[in-house]
Amino acid sequence: MFAALPTPMVSAATAAPLVSHEAAVPGIAPTSDADEGVYTDETGKRLGCTPVTGVDNPHRSKTGIAASGHAWWEKGDCTNDTATILVCLYEYYTDGTWRRKACAENGNVKPGSGSTVRVPVRRDCDTTASTSWRNQADVDVNDEIDSSGVGMRQADIPCQVTGPDQ
Structure with a gap:
């Protein structure tokens, strides 16, 4: 017979296990929509960082009749000085879908x-x-290993694209 493994206590406020790195055992992660959890190396040293993603509301461009948006980032607790940013505009359709209309990277x-x-x-x-x-x-x-770093903003604007999706 196998001995039962200890079940770690979980704090409802942080959803973080209340056991030491040494006492932790493999298990099933809590169900969540958020990108939670900390990545560590073999010694328990934390890996990765959390950048802060910035996006503005979609808006009509000042330079013409176009939908426009911008994205940026702040370092958070990251150490590197550059990042790759992919930003996309999505238009809502009455079938409940958000259709991609433009991306920039x-x-x-x-x-x-x-x-x-x-x-x-x-x-x-x-x-x-x-x-x-x-x-x-x-x-x-x-x-650098980092969290998902995804940001989203939504707005109604006087712009409709009837042409193909991207």
Whole structure:
């Protein structure tokens, strides 16, 4: 017969196991929609970092009739000075789907929110009918393990794209 393994106590406030690194055993992760958990090396030293993802509301571009959005990042507890940012615009359809209309990526973005370090994305409008849009970004710190770093903002703007999805 096998001896039962100790079940770690879990704090409801943090969902973190209340056992030491040495006493922990493999098990089933708690069900969650969030990117929770800490990655460690063999000695228990924490790996990775948590960048802060910034996105603005989708909006009409000042330079024409287009949907526009921007993304940026802050270092959080990360040590590297560049990240790859993928930012995409999605338009809502009445079948309940968000359809991708444009994406932009930059693999050498410094932290900060100023205009020189934001990644812009835009898509020309076919009409000025009001439609719901989402601006969603994924930040991946270069050469460093990091959390998902995803941000999203939503707004209704006078821009409708009737052409093909991207």
